[in-house]
Amino acid sequence: MKPHLAAAALSLAAVLMTGAVSAQATADEPMDPPRAGKALRDRDFGVATRQFGLERQVEMYQWRAGADGYTRVWHTAPIDSSSFPAGHENPKRVPLEQRRWWSQDATLDGRPIDLQVLQTLGQWRVFRPNFSRLPANLAASFQPEGDGLGSAENPLDPQVGDLRIQWRELHLPSLEGKVELRDGRWQLTPAAAAQALTAARASAVVELPPGQDRKLLPWLLAGAAALALAALTWRRMRRRAH
Template sequence: MTRPGATAWLSLACALAMGAACCGKAWAQPAVVDDSLDPPQAGKALRDRDFGVGTRGFGLDRRVEMYQWRADRDAYTRVWNTAAIDSSHFAPGHANPKKLPLDNRRWWSDDATLEGKPIDLAVLQTLGQWRVFRPNFSRLPANLAASFQPEGDGLGSAENPLDPQIGDIRITWRELSLPPLEGKVELRGDRWVLSPEAAAQALSAERASTVVELPPGTDQRLLPWLLGAAAMLLVAALVWRRVRRRRG
């Protein structure tokens, strides 16, 4: 049987939770920003000097993949991977190179502006959108031109791209663009920074993308029940704590 005091506190906790949600929506209004902002400017070109690849975007990303063996239960498969796969415990005949011959690298614009004011790096990293582009390889150094050839949107080291061998490399590049920034940034001092709402949305998206890992053998269908039970226990603990404080 539930005590009247506990029932009252449970009702109060529910009401407070609903009120907090409503207040959160009321306070999480976007910063007031002029809706006639000029498009942001990326500044000077970014360049991957190793390959002579450049872009006028807000960021440049070099993605390096190596063809390697990967252990898959009782079998081995060959995959493209952006990091070296440790094969020290693999069966004979399945050795991978110990490291990639080239690093994955990323460059950010350090002089991007909006309305003549600098844009904070966090804006680029949070709101920027990456897209693959095919560079002009006319400035590819001679030593790399001897090792790589155009393959898809990038470069590859395989003699036959349809039949790559272990240790072959392929490289692609991406450039960063920015969406319209109205309502997503605010001018703080002399620098454009993320608005509170944009920062909160980015944090919510990051949390939503977090995968909950269960112990091996756990039925995935139990996940909603486990999460629900955990939430109920948390609410019950908070209510009981408040009841004890009031009695004390």
């Protein structure tokens, strides 16, 4: 099968569904930008954001085995060095955990936004926090490095076991046409959910023997059209119910 043909067909289904939904006027379209609510805080480091999510990323400098021998790399998870030769020992664990905080009171037009909307549509961006509230015990172990903090005495020459920490905050794009009010909450539309599912499947496309792509393409396109028709029918039934 030609690379990503199945994913392309699924993407076509999502596009058709999106077009079918957006072609209809709806009284449930959001009017104002979404609001994140209360600030999210990483209290360990005194880091805060007023966006829709906060993430602490932690990397540790470690030995890693490769085709060219042993090299030192930054890695988020501990690398097992039990089979490495002497002088290539890694710490058995990363002393700081990675964490995520999600906005629990995000709203749109005064109505709550479902957590799945944040997790599906949100975009993570690295930001440089203000470290003025860094606790004294951590200030003794970490210093500013790039957009975050590092434990290396010399950032240009880190040693095995040194840590590097960055923070990301979650931004929301425009939600127009991607969410609808259900049960008093803004939730993903079927089209937006289908697009997210398509993106997830696109990373796991299975190759088929040569020639099979042309045999399957009509079926894939037919399935895409069926999905679009089902979404359109569902929307019309929902409108009539209201």
